[in-house]
Amino acid sequence: MTIENPHVEKETQLWVGPQHPGVTGNMAIQVWLTGDTIQRGITHVGYLHRGFEKLMERRKFIQSFPIVCRICVPEPDTNEYLLAASIEELGGITIPEKAVWLRTLVLEMSRLASLVQQIGGGAGATGLGAVPNWTYTLRDYILDSFEELTGGRVYHMYMVYGGVRRDLPVGFAERMEATLRKIEERLPYIDKVTFQSSVWRERTQGVGLTDPAWVKEMGISGPAIRAMGFARDVRRDFPYLAYPELDFSVITSTGGDIYARMEIRRHEVVESIKIIRQVLQKMPKDGPVAAPIPNVFTWRIPTGQTYVRAEASRGEMGYYTVTDGSDKVRRVHVRGASYVHGFAMAERMFEGLNIADLHPTLVSIPTCPPEMER
Amino acid sequence: MGVEEKGKVPLLPSGVPVGSKPHATDSTLFAQGRPKPLSLDESVAFIKNWFRAQSLNVMAYGTGCGSIELGPLGTSRFDMERFGITGGPTPRQSSVLIISGYLSVKTLKRVIRSYEQMPNPRWVVALGSCTINGGMYWDSYSTIKILDQYLPVDVYVNGCMPRPEALIAGFKDLMDMIKRGEANGYIEYQNNLDWYRANQRKVIKDWNLPEYSW
């Protein structure tokens, strides 16, 4: 592919990725540089394309579960919830009270794991080796809890149509509490080397700016929009599951730079810990964890369509699902926040950026390549 | 599956066919005489292989979802650096290529290019069921199914996705194989380049790689 470039003799063309330690996954960014400054950049994807949306059209409803959680690797549960919720809505199933709380718990845990990892990523992007080491370990503790609850470390497939697969193990709340406390203990250390470090602040403040005018134009969500001072959060604006009964605040910041976005994550970790504590406290002690569903081999769902959304750590995530009375979905469209962030927004942000700030910017947005390409 | 039969199995300097494993026959179960001292060639090879095995550089290329477990593997929970395994930032400076899961055809092209830029000796570790038989993407239109037809895989680590412990075990196996001189995928690739090339060209429609790019 040749891309029109009128200033060939004045610019250096550089591929960042797909084989590069500085991209957030298997994606590539083609940039044109003059000196150290990026004139413009193009995001190239397709390296991770598997055609999820097409694969789901060939599988029965229950068979889609192992596939959807692979759509976003660091945070698979949002995808499971969205598929389950949309099919339940179309198939007319209401899930029991206990399952609502368990789903909230799992969603929030995966958000927490993802946020913690992103803090480490943001610090690691500026060459700070210690913080990613710490945060990956903290994330691992959360994964241990996941393993105890669901049996899977990274991919859980915990939610099924009608509810969840099983109840909490005995003593889960205490062990989760210990994990949360470990995270809280580590946060001051992380603050000291990042948010309070003059070098890190110099590196991130005023860099990778977003423009509030883009919000309407592109459909930005998540930390990227909250860093510009807009308090938008799907959990509060379109409440789902048990979120209306929980007490949490939507963190905003101003500036729209890398620092603001990372700061939001830092505070959202605290909020997320708060939410998990509340969920564990307010959860009904017993009751069924799943409602009965029809035989999954012959289950047919009448014609209908729906859009279900949830807040992932990267922003709004939604599934637009269409069924046509057969035993498979007719069409699923996955709306991931990374898609708008990684193409429209990132390409605008690259203009005028220093090549050294490319990776911190990408990590802070953030982008999740498998979600961009499905 | 192959376009043509794999060529005659090449021999190693020591006269053993590449990839053959010692079988427990009578002659290997019982001592046949006094142990012979290693010849000069063998001892040099032994020393070289020992050094190669103790210092592996993993190329920084996360090709699939398995790469998420490379993070914990490299950081403090399952620190892989204590085995002498570090990251190699560029193909030129790495010796291990981890194919971390499914490979779309578009990535396969880049992987081949990266693999051929790595200096010999080099090894391929394949993670997950996706590289073995396509895994859950067995009917996907954009992924390759059996990695061994396109690149010589030395160690498979199965699972979906394999845990970091499994990965460490896989690396240990690779190290042992290198020390015994059995991890010879790269020799196989050189000797059967036509076979591999034909397979690669079958899936990569817009072939524009140089004929051999190392």
Add this chain to the structure above:
Amino acid sequence: MELLLQILWSSIGVLIAVAYGLLTGGIVRKLFARIQGRVGPPVYQGFIDLGKNFFVRDNISHGPMFYFGPALRTAGGVGIFLFIPAIVGWAPGENFSFAGDLLLVMYFMFFGSLGMALGGSAGGHPHTPIGAGRGLSQMTAFEVPFILAVIALVADTGSFSVHDLTLAQAGGFLEWNLLTHPFAAAAAFIAMLGMNGYAPFNVVGAPNEIPVGPMTEYQGGFIATLGTGRAIFAIAKMILFMDLFLGGATSILEAFIKVFVIYMWSVAVAAVFPRYRVDQSMRFFLGWPALIGVVAVLLALF
């Protein structure tokens, strides 16, 4: 005959310096790992890496200029080491000190980066010019405080010979330039952070910006040579600082300890700081450190 003997002794000295450099590199890796909560590689990992790189089978060269990088880098390291007295009064450590060697040594410091710029460019990878440009501009910046500090010392002692500068501090640790010229020492030790290339000044090979910068195309034996050069370069720089500020060394044990302590200063800083962008790093060196250097010169002159 005496010259031949001296060459023999100095070769032994170079070997010891390389071994000690590799060992220190291993200890540094271990230290970083411990700070990050890891076990870390064994301390002798540097030797294994060196051996492994020598045993890589293919070496892809990009023309004769490509050899300049490792060659000049190693030459720079060996050059610095050979022209400063490592250990006063011990034959392998005496080396070829002569009047004015300080100027030569400072010239050698540019050698490595220039070599990488020349050699790496032959590889043709776009990371090379970016990395080399970064390295050279940062080097220009941190040379300012360092040279000011050196000028202050030279103005006071009246000699451009490292040997004389060392002898001037011979009477116990109260005579060390570290204590008698605190401003010069401060400027020089801040400049050393940049010289060593650890965080926050590791802009040259910044792993996730331009992975390994000028070395992108090097592999195998080239990397092994570069690693050797880097090991001896690091030790030689530390010896220079030891001679200039810590009163030199009279025994091998003293030299080992002093070099290690000086090295740890930049490691301690590196463990907890992120990386500067290159323009920020230049602005840093031309700010306070340069001012401290000017103060040191003024104090020495008046």
